[in-house]
Amino acid sequence: ERTRVEERPGTFSVLLQRSVLGMRIAVVFPVEHIIFVLTIQLRLASAATSETCDAQASISNYFLHGPDAWKLVQHATKLFCLVYHSNNNETGSEMPCLCARVSFEETLEREAKIFYQFSPNDTELLTGVKPVKMHKTDQAYKHENEIIVKNVVNETKLEEAYRVLYTDYTSCAVLHSVSLGTQVWVHRDVLLDEREVPYLCHLVYELSAQDKRHMVFQWKHCQMRRSFTENIETPASLPTPTRLNKDVHAGHLSI
Structure with a gap:
């Protein structure tokens, strides 16, 4: 069956x-x-x-087409915002109104740099960029189904895998990582127009996270904050990546 x-x-x-x-x-x-x-x-x-x-691996098996992590990255030229996740309830207070998009992609290498930003208040904007690469967890998958994020913490290079559980590539994506657990990212335009998580992303999240939810994107506050209103779209001509320097805030990388 x-x-x-x-x-x-x-x-x-x-x-x-x-x-x-x-x-x-x-x-x-x-x-x-x-x-x-x-x-x-x-x-x-x-x-x-x-x-x-893990339960997350079995979810994607229900869908006719397996997830394509690289296709998701290529479609993320406008901001996707983290709405909620299942692990680490401090993320919402440490990085409120967190949104991210592609800032540079290397097609042949299938690698990219992800620009992210968050706003602790109405005036402050904190930004950063992280290099990512694609990974296939099982050769049974047609495409790479994980995005490997390269972090630098206290001058130590670390990698964390974000597995794509489900995405329609244009409105939302459900990912899973060790630090955040299951998470829902929604396209900025969808949040602006509909103010809700698309149905299938909500369904996949509920099946995976089983009622555990920590909010990061609070519409009442985030809709007016700079992380939602600025740097919305990747420039038409993607810039050559520059050397990254340590940010003074929480060890994040800055552009």
Whole structure:
């Protein structure tokens, strides 16, 4: 039996394929009708196999097309903002109204630099840039499904993997990392126009995080802060990357 979520014109549906008496039968259900089944399957799988695999890996298996981390990076030419995440509840106070986009990409190397910014208050803007590269967790995936972020902490180089659980590449993305847990990033334009997380990103997050949520993007405050209103889009001509210097704030890298 195989269950996958398939995008179709104007809607999302679930394709259920099952072999019956040697014949393969395919039935399409609206995604709303399968939510309960997915939830039970995911939680049972997580409980039964927690020592050998993680629940996040199983989520992407339900989708017809596996995630493409490099495609997501290439589409992030406008700000995506971190709305909420499941681990480390201090992030919202340390880096409130956090948004990020591509500042430079090297297509042949499949590497990039991600520009990020956050605003602790109405007047302050703190910025930084981090180099990233792509990684494939399993050769069964067609594309790289992780974004490896290169950090520098106290002059020590560290890497952290952000696995792409689900994305539609244009409105939102659900990622998972050790430090933040499961996280939802939403395109600035979507937040501006709709003021909510797109349905499928919300669904995938709920299945993965199971009601754990720490808010980072508070609409009441963030909509007017500089991290949401400035440096919105990558320049048409991407600049040559410059040498990075340490920022005086919290060990972040600055442009």
